[in-house]
Every structure is written in structure tokens, then in C-alpha cells.
Amino acid sequence: MAKNNFAEEYARELECRRQFNEARETGNAEMEEAARAAHQLLADQIKAKGSIYEMVFRFYCEAQERGNKYLDLNEVIWDDKVTALIDSLREYGIEKFTFSSTWSSAVETAWLFTQNGCRLEGIVEINGKCKAFMSEEYEKAHGYLFSIGDAEEK
Structure with missing residues (x-):
């Protein structure tokens, strides 16, 4: 199993944001630029791991920010990428x-997940992309919950 560094990289992302915000608040242009540079370095390191890792890391960040238990694949996943x-x-x-994509071919993508060893466990409520009007709470959305089987189960 390949090691993922999602938690560590997300912590670095949060630290870059914290430093940038602190620099903005104090008017420290040098510190602001250092935070930008640190963020760019992190982005470059993630990108170097490949487009799939980059996408999964983005899903990880979104899950953390929204308070979701699982990664939520909420966009078009092209057939050739499944x-x-x-x-x-x-x-x-x-x-x-x-998987909460609302694109017209989402059910076909869900089928491809099952063809690649995933098992549909049901439909669950998750925190969606947007915050509710005049609130800090995320609007609720619904998604298919999949478990990922072993490679041999494909």
C-alpha cells in the first residue's frame, strides 16, 4: 500500500493559510510572500505526485473543511479515469x-465504480459544497456511499 500524506499535507496547507492571514492582518508583506511561496511549494509537491493524487488530495481537503467523514467525489469522474x-x-x-455528483451520467459512473470492485452500501447525507444562507453550516446533500473492495474483487 502506498503511503498517503493527506493529513500531513492538509496540515501544511492550513499552516500556510494561517501564516498568510496573519501576515495580511499585520500588514507584513514579507511574511505574506513567504506564506505564498510555502503554499506554492506544497502545491508543486502534490502536483508532482500525479493528477489522481492531486484530485484525491483536493477531495480530502474538501472533506476536512466540510466536516464529512468520507471523501466525497462530487464532480464528473470521466469514464477513462475511474x-x-x-x-x-x-x-x-x-x-x-x-459520490454525490449530480451530472446526468452519474449513475453510469456509479456502475463503473461497482465494476472496479466497489460496493454500493446505500445513500447517506453529507455536508454539501455550499453554506446555508446566512449561516456557517453547510447545506446538506446526498450521496451514494461506496466501500472499496480488494483488487481481487474486481
């Missing part, structure tokens, strides 16, 4: 994810 994505999730030790 196998690599599921293989990567499996390799990184991700055991479950939600």
Missing part, C-alpha cells in the same frame, strides 16, 4: 467514499 481513481484510493488505504 479505474485509476479507484485503484489509487485502494492503494492509499481509502476504504469508503461518497
Whole structure:
């Protein structure tokens, strides 16, 4: 199993944001630029791990920010990317994810997940992309909950 560094990289992301915000508040342009540079370095390091890792890291960050238990695949996942994505999730030790894409072909993508060893466990409520009007709470959304089986289960 490949080691994923999602938690450590997310912590670095939060630290870059904290430093940037502190620099903005204090008017420290040098510190602001250092925070930008640190963030760019992190982004470059993540990008160097490949487009699938980069996408999964983004899903990880979104899950953390919204308070979701699982990564939520909430966008179009192109058919030709499904196998690599599921293989990567499996390799990184991700055991479950939600899929809340509302694109017209989402059910076909869900079918491809099952063809790549995932098991549909049901429909769950998650925190969506947007915050409710005049609130700090995320609007609720619904998604399919999938578990990821072993590679042999494909």
C-alpha cells in the first residue's frame, strides 16, 4: 500500500493559510510572500505526485473543511479515469467514499465504480459544497456511499 500524506499535507496547507492571514492582518508583506511561496511549494509537491493524487488530495481537503467523514467525489469522474481513481484510493488505504455528483451520467459512473470492485452500501447525507444562507453550516446533500473492495474483487 502506498503511503498517503493527506493529513500531513492538509496540515501544511492550513499552516500556510494561517501564516498568510496573519501576515495580511499585520500588514507584513514579507511574511505574506513567504506564506505564498510555502503554499506554492506544497502545491508543486502534490502536483508532482500525479493528477489522481492531486484530485484525491483536493477531495480530502474538501472533506476536512466540510466536516464529512468520507471523501466525497462530487464532480464528473470521466469514464477513462475511474479505474485509476479507484485503484489509487485502494492503494492509499481509502476504504469508503461518497459520490454525490449530480451530472446526468452519474449513475453510469456509479456502475463503473461497482465494476472496479466497489460496493454500493446505500445513500447517506453529507455536508454539501455550499453554506446555508446566512449561516456557517453547510447545506446538506446526498450521496451514494461506496466501500472499496480488494483488487481481487474486481
